[in-house]
Amino acid sequence: MNRDTLARIHRVRTMQLTLARAEEARQRAALDDQQALTRRIAGLVDAVAPTQALHDAAQFAAVAHYRERLHQSAAAAAQRVAQAEVRAAAATAASQDAKRDQTAVEKLIDRARIEADRRAMRALEDAPVFRAGLLAKRHDPC
Template structure:
């Protein structure tokens, strides 16, 4: 069985791992929010370039079509980045839950070790001989 100092060290390591996992999860969620906002901005720009009936020159129509095509490509890329960021956020969440589970397991081991040590101390006291100096005082049953 592990000693108290070993369990304390393992608990500290698991606590740091949990902190790092939660930080990675927060970063991944922030990345998802950032990528979603970017995808929204690209979609808004693409909607603003939609063809409209005007008396425009062919050059400006061609330029708008090219710009719209580039925005659509950017929109598809942004959607892929949002999906990838969401996958990373899910993985970070799983890692944080695993780290929390590991930390709780170590805390349970520490509690079990503390209970075992307390029980061993109680049993040692039960088996200890009564001090002879106080034996006569302890055996008297007269009222104080």
């Protein structure tokens, strides 16, 4: 491949790597948000635990209902955390693949540069040798 083609491929792979890293960061942020939500729900569940002060049956039933709803929310949040972990792992894998592709293109560019340097060195080695005195001196009319 010529140098322009490799440069174009390198630009595309660099852009893909940047996009993959941005997606990975978004997925990691989403995972952190889901984990924070899970912690907040767990804190609410602990705060709504039955206490000795609850003497009224209606109040006790309301607390039990609210606690049951929080447990359902906690289960849903745990499921969302698991899904976010899967998406974050997939984004990390995509980012690693993009980096591998970019590195491969960089190696191709280096190999092409080395091959061009070798060709230039061979051309210099194969060039005729010019020594002083071997060629007739040319004098223009004065």
